[in-house]
Amino acid sequence: MHGQKNVEMIMVxxxxxxxxxxxxxxxxxxxxxxxxxxxxxxYADAADLLEGLKVHCCRNAKDCRKLNVCIxxxxxxxxxxxxxxxxLGAYVKTSLDLGGWLWGMVGLVLNIGSSYNIVxxxxxxxxxxxxxxxxDYQRLHNQHNHxxxxxxxxxxxxxxxxxxxxxxxxxxxLYHIFCRDIPGEPLDSRLARLEARIVCHRRWxxxxxxxxxxxxxxxxxxxxxxxxxxxxQADADSHSSTLExxxxxxxxxxxxxxxxxLSNDCAYQDVYEHRMRQRHPNTCSxxxxxxxxxxxxxxxxxxxxxxxxxxxxxxxxxxxxxxxAKPGFGKSFISGAVIDDLVDEAENLDIDDEHxxxxxxFFHFNAAHSYCTQPSDAFxxxxxxLVHTHRHSRITLDTVSLLMRKTLSHVQASPDDVTEVLSLLxxxxxxxxxxxxxxxxxxxxxxxxxxxxxCCKSDTRVIIFSRPNIKVEMEPTIDLSRVFSLADGxxxxxxxxxxSENLHGMADKGFFGINMDxxxxxxxxxxxxxxxxxxxxxxxxxxxxxxxxxxxRFVLEQIHQLExxxxxxxxxxxxxxxxxxxxxxxxSNVLRWLSLSINRLCMPGFRIATAVVSGQSxxxxxxxxxxxxxxxxxxxxxxxxxDCSAVFAHRSVKEYLQSLESQTSPFNLHNETEAHKxxxxxxxxxxxxxxxxxxxxxxxxxxxxxxxxxxSYVGPSSSSGTSKTTARSDDSGYRSNTxxxxxxxxxxxxxxxxxxxxxxxxxxxxxxxxxxxxxLSSPSPHxxxxxANTPFLRYSSLCWPIHLTRALxxxxxxxxxxxxxxxxxxxxxxxxxxxxxxxxxxxxxxxASWHFHLPPNLSRLIPLLEALKASVPPASLQGRQLRWVxxxxxxxxxxxxxx
Numbered sequence: 052m053h054g055q056k057n058v059e060m061i062m063v064x065x066x067x068x069x070x071x072x073x074x075x076x077x078x079x080x081x082x083x084x085x086x087x088x089x090x091x092x093x094y095a096d097a098a099d100l101l102e103g104l105k106v107h108c109c110r111n112a113k114d115c116r117k118l119n120v121c122i123x124x125x126x127x128x129x130x131x132x133x134x135x136x137x138x139l140g141a142y143v144k145t146s147l148d149l150g151g152w153l154w155g156m157v158g159l160v161l162n163i164g165s166s167y168n169i170v171x172x173x174x175x176x177x178x179x180x181x182x183x184x185x186x187d188y189q190r191l192h193n194q195h196n197h198x199x200x201x202x203x204x205x206x207x208x209x210x211x212x213x214x215x216x217x218x219x220x221x222x223x224x225l226y227h228i229f230c231r232d233i234p235g236e237p238l239d240s241r242l243a244r245l246e247a248r249i250v251c252h253r254r255w256x257x258x259x260x261x262x263x264x265x266x267x268x269x270x271x272x273x274x275x276x277x278x279x280x281x282x283x284q285a286d287a288d289s290h291s292s293t294l295e296x297x298x299x300x301x302x303x304x305x306x307x308x309x310x311x312x313l314s315n316d317c318a319y320q321d322v323y324e325h326r327m328r329q330r331h332p333n334t335c336s337x338x339x340x341x342x343x344x345x346x347x348x349x350x351x352x353x354x355x356x357x358x359x360x361x362x363x364x365x366x367x368x369x370x371x372x373x374x375x376a377k378p379g380f381g382k383s384f385i386s387g388a389v390i391d392d393l394v395d396e397a398e399n400l401d402i403d404d405e406h407x408x409x410x411x412x413f414f415h416f417n418a419a420h421s422y423c424t425q426p427s428d429a430f431x432x433x434x435x436x437l438v439h440t441h442r443h444s445r446i447t448l449d450t451v452s453l454l455m456r457k458t459l460s461h462v463q464a465s466p467d468d469v470t471e472v473l474s475l476l477x478x479x480x481x482x483x484x485x486x487x488x489x490x491x492x493x494x495x496x497x498x499x500x501x502x503x504x505x506c507c508k509s510d511t512r513v514i515i516f517s518r519p520n521i522k523v524e525m526e527p528t529i530d531l532s533r534v535f536s537l538a539d540g541x542x543x544x545x546x547x548x549x550x551s552e553n554l555h556g557m558a559d560k561g562f563f564g565i566n567m568d569x570x571x572x573x574x575x576x577x578x579x580x581x582x583x584x585x586x587x588x589x590x591x592x593x594x595x596x597x598x599x600x601x602x603x604r605f606v607l608e609q610i611h612q613l614e615x616x617x618x619x620x621x622x623x624x625x626x627x628x629x630x631x632x633x634x635x636x637x638x639s640n641v642l643r644w645l646s647l648s649i650n651r652l653c654m655p656g657f658r659i660a661t662a663v664v665s666g667q668s669x670x671x672x673x674x675x676x677x678x679x680x681x682x683x684x685x686x687x688x689x690x691x692x693x694d695c696s697a698v699f700a701h702r703s704v705k706e707y708l709q710s711l712e713s714q715t716s717p718f719n720l721h722n723e724t725e726a727h728k729x730x731x732x733x734x735x736x737x738x739x740x741x742x743x744x745x746x747x748x749x750x751x752x753x754x755x756x757x758x759x760x761x762x763s764y765v766g767p768s769s770s771s772g773t774s775k776t777t778a779r780s781d782d783s784g785y786r787s788n789t790x791x792x793x794x795x796x797x798x799x800x801x802x803x804x805x806x807x808x809x810x811x812x813x814x815x816x817x818x819x820x821x822x823x824x825x826x827l828s829s830p831s832p833h834x835x836x837x838x839a840n841t842p843f844l845r846y847s848s849l850c851w852p853i854h855l856t857r858a859l860x861x862x863x864x865x866x867x868x869x870x871x872x873x874x875x876x877x878x879x880x881x882x883x884x885x886x887x888x889x890x891x892x893x894x895x896x897x898x899a900s901w902h903f904h905l906p907p908n909l910s911r912l913i914p915l916l917e918a919l920k921a922s923v924p925p926a927s928l929q930g931r932q933l934r935w936v937x938x939x940x941x942x943x944x945x946x947x948x949x950x
Contacts (some may be wrong), residue, residue, distance in 0.1 A: 075220070120172075322693070374514060378518055429498065431469050592613075624718050666885075738896055848896050
């Protein structure tokens with residue numbers, strides 16, 4: 052948009068000496084870009100315009116249906132306004148192609164907008180609204196043409212030109228939405244004034260046609276009122292600061308609504324802020340000085356090609372830089388340094404003073420966060436950041452104003468809506484995008500190809516950090532010269548600085564005793580092989596209070612034995628195995644919950660989950676609060692605590708725990724079946740032993756455990772009344788059903804804030820759904836969620852059947868030896884028995900399940916428990932418990948169905 056300027060067509064002089072047709076066309080010619088001037092089409096009439104739009108529609112077969120709908124709606128405007136242009140042809144003497152320029156501007160706006168369907172629909176709606184306010188020119192001309200005597204009436208032509216200038220200005224305002232930032236008044240104010248002017252224009256022209264030719268005084272009065280209204284309107288807007296403040300407050304409310312509609316989750320910001328606090332001073336500066344990064348960053352945002360789609364498609368790969376390095380290299384820290392560098396240096400880049408400095412938006416994919424894995428998560432976050440960053444920009448406010456016309460009927464933006472909004476924002480503003488951890492995206496190919504489509508519509512700059520084991524799958528294939536592979540030694544100085552500062556500090560404090568050979572310290576960095584994560588873990592390992600000074604010195608002397616991530620993980624787990632039993636139990640719980648929880652737990656829920664002891668009532672969970680802050684030290688750095696979650700220090704920690712190499716450790720998670728058994732046991736223990744204590748009424752005594760089930764019990768059949776809904780659901784036997792309400796005969800065990808169910812956005816734990824459900828609105832500060840005092844209630848109620856089903860669906864393979872295999876370990880059996888024999892616990896579970904929109908159902912779980920009977924001796928305690936559980940489970944399943 053180089054050389055573009057914003058020229059307003061002001062129509063305030065009631066005694067102007069010439070019509071505004073020339074000014075309107077001249078303004079358009081100077082305002083549109085050079086690229087658009089080259090391709091500008093002047094259509095002969097409205098039919099020619101619609102035909103041209105249909106041809107363009109056929110070229111965009113992907114969105115042909117929506118474009119056809121927009122074309123049909125535009126008929127309302129063209130049919131209403133075409134007679135006005137015929138009036139101009141009949142009564143205005145000019146050599147200008149007035150109709151050609153107007154229809155050409157309409158076509159230009161619609162052709163550009165066809166790349167952004169959700170905005171195009173809103174643009175078409177503005178024309179439809181205008182058509183509703185326009186006078187019926189055709190009817191007036193047909194019925195009252197004989198009353199007009201306009202020979203040499205220059206005043207008539209001047210007044211008639213105002214409507215033409217209004218339409219041209221409206222098209223120009225819409226055109227500016229697709230330009231770089233333009234100063235001026237936002238579209239909402241312009242639309243309000245335009246509608247008022249059209250109403251006044253309609254009143255005037257109807258009076259012109261209906262008044263008798265000899266009634267000169269009436270005509271003159273109507274003309275004066277029309278021009279004075281335009282003058283007063285301009286004066287009122289220019290002198291009303293209070294009105295402008297009210298308008299700005301309304302615009303900020305719209306910004307908040309659009310951000311809520313985009314449904315962004317802030318977990319990625321937690322990752323960035325945590326890494327920023329962890330980053331060692333003066334590290335990562337080497338990357339900011341590399342030629343590859345500098346050439347990418349300093350590539351100018353070329354204003355002249357912003358509207359040249361062909362040029363954007365030819366050069367898109369020059370604007371994307373892939374940075375790849377092996378796991379643990381420190382890519383997340385480097386990406387954080389890049390974000391800070393781009394934000395700090397934006398004002399100093401080689402950009403002319405007439406244009407805004409580039410903004411920066413970022414996203415961190417993270418498999419540990421349920422809202423940081425989908426491609427749509429990234430696009431929602433990026434769009435949300437840009438809306439907030441440019442909330443005072445005129446063109447962004449114009450976009451938001453248009454979106455508000457379509458989003459009121461949509462609770463949440465669809466992925467396509469989000470992509471179109473992001474693409475338009477990137478067209479409007481020069482932007483850097485920083486994407487980290489793309490290898491943790493669940494659909495890398497879709498993400499990269501969508502990003503390619505976005506880059507072909509704007510000159511945005513993108514830097515992507517990933518592991519080297521992912522393929523750069525973009526169509527057309529990315530130029531391999533744009534893949535920047537980081538070699539092992541490139542971060543050597545950073546690692547040396549980090550290790551030296553930490554280990555020398557430890558030596559000064561006596562961690563290594565008095566006979567410390569400090570020449571051993573540089574060897575640690577040399578053994579890192581470019582893996583910053585390894586160096587960090589070694590430092591944390593040496594800081595463990597479980598090691599004596601002599602042991603720490605021995606580790607330094609034999610540092611080669613810890614070389615590699617697998618080796619340091621093995622040594623850390625061996626060290627953790629020396630901890631007291633209670634600490635080992637907590638560590639095991641933490642590792643299981645972080646690895647295999649169905650959904651990421653909220654912080655209060657996670658604290659309770661890790662404090663639950665299987666088969667017994669939980670001690671005061673507040674007593675373990677201090678343990679939260681000590682989690683990194685307790686786990687020797689394997690787990691980190693951020694502002695809103697506990698996570699593995701690195702993705703490779705979970706990968707190692709689930710690998711064959713960790714099988715000899717008691718903390719291994721290679722056998723997920725056993726881990727799910729323990730997690731199910733803790734959920735059931737919480738429901739059986741802790742939830743009933745919260746009920747104010749007296750707890751009923753559970754019936755005694757019989758030696759065998761009643762003789763009438765024959766076990767559940769395979770059908771057991773399984774509903775069609777359950778048969779189609781996931782392994783839990785649950786299916787979200789927001790239309791269901793709690794059963795009317797269920798007693799209320801917890802005080803509800805209202806008669807309706809608590810909205811999902813008010814709950815601290817993520818929804819139990821296959822894909823992320825984004826909060827739709829913020830809860831009122833006076834609203835208390837259903838489980839506010841029991842943050843683990845939702846997860847334990849909804850997820851214990853899932854954990855148990857997964858544990859029982861994959862039984863261990865039989866031993867090949869001739870000796871009989873030992874009976875399976877069933878840590879969940881005692882808590883399950885206690886749960887099913889406690890009516891208060893079961894009723895609490897039923898009520899909570901209905902409240903959270905996942906009706907209780909055990910019909911798929913009971914057959915799996917039935918299959919265990921063959922491997923558990925019937926005379927053993929576990930055998931008796933199992934048969935009793937099957938009996939009670941069948942009873943409660945029937946109650947659940949009746950409810």
